[in-house]
Amino acid sequence: xxxxxxxxxxxxxxxxxxxxxxxxxxRIGLMPKPARTSAGYRExxxxxxxxxxxxxxALRFGFSLKQIGAFLGVRKAGGAPCKHVRAAxxxxxxxxxxxxxxLTMSRESVKETxxxxxxxxxxxxxxxxxHLLEALPASAKFSPPAGAARQAVGAIGRxxxx
Numbered sequence: 789x790x791x792x793x794x795x796x797x798x799x800x801x802x803x804x805x806x807x808x809x810x811x812x813x814x815r816i817g818l819m820p821k822p823a824r825t826s827a828g829y830r831e832x833x834x835x836x837x838x839x840x841x842x843x844x845x846a847l848r849f850g851f852s853l854k855q856i857g858a859f860l861g862v863r864k865a866g867g868a869p870c871k872h873v874r875a876a877x878x879x880x881x882x883x884x885x886x887x888x889x890x891l892t893m894s895r896e897s898v899k900e901t902x903x904x905x906x907x908x909x910x911x912x913x914x915x916x917x918x919h920l921l922e923a924l925p926a927s928a929k930f931s932p933p934a935g936a937a938r939q940a941v942g943a944i945g946r947x948x949x950x
Contacts, residue, residue, distance in 0.1 A: 803840035
């Protein structure tokens with residue numbers, strides 16, 4: 789049975805990534821080096837897109853490129869990295885649980901600060917500054933999700949334009 793050879797753009801399209809991503813994965817050893825045509829073009833087998841999707845899925849799960857490379861290296865050497873994969877998955881879950889706990893504490897701090905600001909605003913005459921930023925508690929634990937501040941700034945800009 790003759791195997792169909794794919795160019796890098798075809799593999800990229802099938803896997804939903806850029807050709808640069810595939811080249812990078814090759815450079816760091818996540819993808820096997822492909823055969824080359826006499827003109828130097830890469831030729832991939834049908835399974836190349838599957839390998840890229842495997843790496844992408846592992847990244848989405850939370851594994852680092854280094855971890856994925858180690859798992860695939862063990863596999864390539866004939867080993868079974870399953871217990872290492874499972875242990876690393878447990879570490880990812882533990883990190884997520886810590887993040888959730890930190891975000892929960894942050895949420896409570898933000899709620900309390902907003903409550904205090906509401907009190908301050910209700911006692912501030914119309915048109916006068918309430919100095920809310922100066923009233924931020926130094927001891928509070930604030931860790932807003934990434935992008936939250938940019939969204940708020942964007943909302944302020946939109947409100948000014950209206």
